[in-house]
Amino acid sequence: xxINVILCDIFEDIMPxxxxxxxxxxxxxxxxxxxxxxxxxxxxxxxDLPDIIEEDDIFLIPGSRYEAYSDAPWLVxxxxxxxxxHEQKAKMIGICFGHQIIAEALGGRVEKAVVGFGLGLRDADxxxxxxxxxxxxxxxxxxxxxxxxxxxxPPEAKLLASSNFCPVEAxxxxxxxxxxxxxxxxxxxxxxxxxxxxxxxxxxxxKMKALKTLNTxxxxxxxxxxxxxxxx
Numbered sequence: 001x002x003i004n005v006i007l008c009d010i011f012e013d014i015m016p017x018x019x020x021x022x023x024x025x026x027x028x029x030x031x032x033x034x035x036x037x038x039x040x041x042x043x044x045x046x047x048d049l050p051d052i053i054e055e056d057d058i059f060l061i062p063g064s065r066y067e068a069y070s071d072a073p074w075l076v077x078x079x080x081x082x083x084x085x086h087e088q089k090a091k092m093i094g095i096c097f098g099h100q101i102i103a104e105a106l107g108g109r110v111e112k113a114v115v116g117f118g119l120g121l122r123d124a125d126x127x128x129x130x131x132x133x134x135x136x137x138x139x140x141x142x143x144x145x146x147x148x149x150x151x152x153x154p155p156e157a158k159l160l161a162s163s164n165f166c167p168v169e170a171x172x173x174x175x176x177x178x179x180x181x182x183x184x185x186x187x188x189x190x191x192x193x194x195x196x197x198x199x200x201x202x203x204x205x206x207k208m209k210a211l212k213t214l215n216t217x218x219x220x221x222x223x224x225x226x227x228x229x230x231x232x
Contacts, residue, residue: 001228002038002057003030004050006078008064008097010043016193022185026062029185033225044078053084058091058231061098063183067148068100068110079105086177091231094179096146102179103171106154113149115165117202119195120144120210121218122182124161124169131160134226140169141219142182143191147201149181178230184220 011022027039042048045066050059061082066075082105085092094102100110124140126132132139140161150168153159160170160178170180192214195207 001034001036002040002054003093004057004059005039005041006044006049006059006061006081006098007041008044008061008066008078008101011063011065014194014198016190016197020190022062025187025190026060026185029220029224030228033221034228044081045074047074047077049077049081053088053090056091058093058228059085060093060095061101062095062185063145064097066097068097068104075101082106086173089174089176092177092179093227093231094177095185096144096181096183099170099179099181100148100150102177103150103152103154103157103168106156106173108150108154108157109152110148111151112147113166117147117199117206118144118149118165118181119199119202119206120191120213121216122163122165122169122213124163124166124182126161127159135219135222137219139219140180140182140223141216142180142184142223143186143188143214143218143220144182145186145191145194145199146181172230176231178227180223180227182218182223184218184224184227186218186220188214188218 104110122144153171157171157173172178
């Protein structure tokens with residue numbers, strides 16, 4: 001199985017170590033649950049998108065510091081590309097910004113959250129209890145760093161998980177799209193580094209509250225595994 005990662009940011013300036021890249025964080029997370037995966041990376045922000053859509057490929061759109069509703073030319077192109085993928089029922093995973101831009105492209109809406117930044121670990125209730133049983137905690141527990149939120153899901157979408165802070169934590173469309181607001185590719189050490197060194201948009205109190213959430217483990221690998229199984 002191959003995953004085409006459609007990069008919308010590479011976060012080069014906020015990586016803690018030279019031997020860690022956003023590409024490797026994504027690949028390592030999904031390889032940890034399926035070592036047979038192959039990856040190809042495309043830089044959407046440089047107008048680089050796949051020319052060929054193979055039937056069994058997965059298209060993964062991860063995080064970004066851009067806004068999913070921006071009219072920047074490359075983002076307009078990316079939304080059209082998402083629409084083309086959807087028409088062909090190509091398999092897609094959306095993470096954070098990816099979750100948001102897929103919603104925007106397919107008839108949903110994203111806005112700045114009135115509750116402000118979502119930082120640190122957050123638990124979300126899984127809407128379907130039968131799906132909740134697939135996770136050890138019964139919840140979606142992921143690391144977050146975002147200000148925008150999906151406020152309206154696309155007409156064809158089905159809500160997967162919700163919280164008081166972010167009512168649309170995850171959604172699916174058919175059997176070919178699954179998206180989460182949280183980051184399965186982040187680990188606690190990276191989130192702690194971000195909060196201590198780069199979360200300049202929020203107060204120290206907000207940062208300290210977010211840091212305290214990191215004492216509880218995320219179920220990132222379970223969610224990454226579920227995403228792949230969902231798309232089988």
